[in-house]
Amino acid sequence: MNEEPIAKRRHHSGLFFILLALVLLITISLSAGMGYMKIHWTVVLRVVGAHLTGITSWTADLDELMRVIIMDVRLPRILTAAAVGGGLALCGVVFQGILLNPLADPYTLGVSAGAAFGAALALLLNLSVAGAYSVPCFAFLGATATLMLVIYLSSSAGGANANNLILSGIIVAAILSAGISFLKFVADEQVAVIIFWLMGSFASKTWTDVGLTSVFLAVGAGVFLFYAKDLNLLCLGRRAAASLGVDARRVPWILLISASLVAAGCVAVSGIIGFVGLLVPHMMRTLVGPDNRLLLPFSMLSGAILLTWADTITRAVLPHEIPIGVLTALIGGPFFCYLFRKRQTGARGF
Known part of the structure; x- marks a missing residue:
């Protein structure tokens, strides 16, 4: 067997991964300098470098306000957006592989509806048991409870196959x-706050939000990459995967529950942001192929880049900031219609 094409493909994939990582770093640097106060990207790097190394001489000639804007206002928001984008893209890859449905995304099992209901309830009742993080906590609890209900319904309906899971998710999401x-x-004057949360936003994010989303992303990525080879085989169907040595009863549950919890963590912090987990896996699949060992990390970086730029546009480019979920829907909706139409007509698409 000729191993030269395989080695060349791995080499190209490695270069592409490094390129995407550099693009993400450049995106973060440029985004941190954009806004009402324009800051050159080299200044951003100096401030971040001084913060990480403790060398204060790098920023001795800079205004303290500039450091505060970069480190305490912009970077937490930007890094949260990157982590959420990467998490949603990862979940999209897993859901599409497990459910064998190209239309599957992180919200297929009703996780978003559960998070939205929990957040809306916390906002309506003005709950403050967890302080400023009461709404994210209730959103995560709502998403987790919804996931357990969907699993219960699908398991009691003659086995938890893909059709049962999707149908249960649709039913529960409709009720929620x-x-x-x-x-x-019944919210009366608080209805605007609920609607704004439902449309998604990264405004006023802190380093705590960065830490929470990064933990969900890191744990989820570790689990997904560990089972990436099994996920490749599961894409062939559970019977074929079982015949090739995959535990077709345990592994899908591990992946589905992990992906749902990662999506729940992202939604709890950011609100409802659609199309990222649906479009990014399709786009990356055409560039790196269907191998999930490559598709997962590439989708994570691409999702982070996409959502970071989308948030930058809403924050620093548009005359008035709009919810991030609205922008992703406006961009992703027409693009997905184009993609779907290309496939229907038999033309070459993604």
């Missing part, structure tokens, strides 16, 4: 959507 509508109806 009605509940959210009722909460908005």
Whole structure:
């Protein structure tokens, strides 16, 4: 067997990964300098370098306000957006592989609806048991409870196959959507706050948010990459995967629950942000192929880049900041229609 094409492909994949990582770093540097106060990207690097190394002489000639803007205002928001984008993209790859459905995304099992209901309930009742993080906590609890309910319904319906999971997710999401509508109806003057959260935003994020989303992302990425080879085989169908040595009963549950919890963590911090987990896996699949050992890390970086730029546009480019979920839907919706139409007509698409 000729190993030269395989080695060349691995070499190209490695270069592409390094390129995406550099693009992400450049994106973060440029984004941190954009806003009401323009800051050159070299100044951003000096401030971050001084903060990491403790060499204060690098920023001795800079205004303290500039350091505060970069380290305490912009970077937490930017890094949170990057972590959420990477997490949603990873979950999209896993859901599409496990459910064998190209339309699957991180919200297929109703996780977003559960998070939205929990957040809306916390906002309506003005709950403050966890201080400033009461709404994210209730959003995560709502998403987790929804996941358990969906698993219970699908398992009791003759086995947890893909169709049962998707159908259970649709049913539970529809019920929760009605509940959210009722909460908005009785919210009165707080309805605007609920609607704003539901549309997604990275405003006022802190380093705590960065830490939370980074933990979810790191743990999820570790689990997904560990089972990437099994996920490749599961894409062939559970019977074929079982015949090739995959535990077709345990591994799908591990991946589905892990992906749902990562999505729940992302939604709890950012609100509802659609299309990232749906589009990024399709785009990367055409560039690196269907091998999840490559698709997962490439999708994570691409999702981080996409959502960081989307948030930068809403924050620093548009005359008025709009919720990030609105922008991703406006961009992703038409693009997905184009992608779907290309496939329907048999033309070459992604």
